[in-house]
Amino acid sequence: MDRDDHTRADPQRLKAMRKRADAKLLAMDGLLPELDENALVYRPLEGEADDLVYLGLKDGAPIFAALTEKGDTRPAYEQRPTRALIMRLGARDLAIYAGARSLVDWHARHRFCANCGQPTTLAKGGWQRNCDGSTGCGASHFPRTDPVAIMLVEHNGHLLLGRGAGFPEGAYSALAGFIEPGENIEEAVARETLEEAGVRVQDVTYIASQPWPFPSNLMIGCHAFALDRDIVLDKTELEDARWFSQSEVEEAMARGRGSTSFFAPPPEAIAHTLLAWWLDIKG
Known part of the structure; x- marks a missing residue:
């Protein structure tokens, strides 16, 4: 996908893109x-609607997405049906949809200026809103x-994994948290x-990193070594945290829901990708 930033910033060029015979609209039902x-399904772009986001060029054809009235602020674990649906997509379609969903959701939740409260309007092909x-x-x-840091923490061949209150029973994953202002x-x-x-x-x-459109995170995958294995759990953050051996991680990754470890x-x-990477380097 060519994001074609030069067209976003040129109103006349953007208008010409909308009129092209090969211009397409990404078909979405809300988000x-x-x-x-x-x-993904694309339809011919018809009419002169102003509430469109210009996604860029796909195989040379301009692609747009329509805005929706309602965004979605629920955390990802409350949107498992949506995640199951989009995981049917190939990597390229998934990347296009992730960008479109994040933008459409952002527009739905930012119709008013955070500075003065007045209405805002779409600008720069949907990549900006102006008061x-x-x-x-x-x-x-x-x-x-x-940005969210998500990390595998290792100590003597064991990994520290945790589970939040909304996790399915028996599920554990890498620890994660938002990167705060002024922090690397x-x-x-x-x-x-x-x-x-x-x-x-x-x-x-x-x-490694992964865009995560629930609603618009960038997961930054890391690895670190622990100085010790003493866990002092913050129950407001995690329901549980444990150290797992390499054999337990191997079983969990190989057997899925049939695993006896977790x-x-x-x-x-991306936590799955990080676990696969760790097992690979362990050999």
Whole structure:
């Protein structure tokens, strides 16, 4: 997907894109994608609607998404049916949908200026909202991405995994938390691990990242080594946290719901990718 930023910033060019015969609209029911088998559905773009987000060029054709009246602030674990639906998509379609969902959701929840409370209007092809300078303060607002540190913490061949109150019974995953203002990734990993499990860490390294459109997070996957294995659990953050051996992680990843150790995160989650990476380097 070519995000085509130059077109976003050029009103005349953007208008011409809408009029192209090959312009398409990503079919969505609110925030849910319409699927044909396991693929996204696109329809010909018709009319001169203003409430469209320009997603960019897909195989040279301009792609748009329509705004919706209602966003969704529920955490990801409360949206399992939605996650099950979109996991039928291939990697490319999933990436396109994730971007569209995050943008459409952001517009639905940011119709008023956070500075003065006046209505805002869509700008820059949907990648910006502006407060009217004649009735309001004239501030510009942009889609946000919230960075989240998610980490595998290791000590002598064991991994520290936890479970939140909303997790399915038996499920454990990597610890995670939002990166706070003025904090780098390494500091966030150390702080979150200490706050949630009372474990101090060192030697934080970056592994991989994943956009997570519930509503608009960037999961930054890391690995760290613990200084000890003494857990002091923060019950407001986690329901439980435990150390798991390599053999237990191997069983959980291999047997899925048939595992006797714990239930691993689903394949669509970066925590699953991190566990697979860890097992791979362990050999």
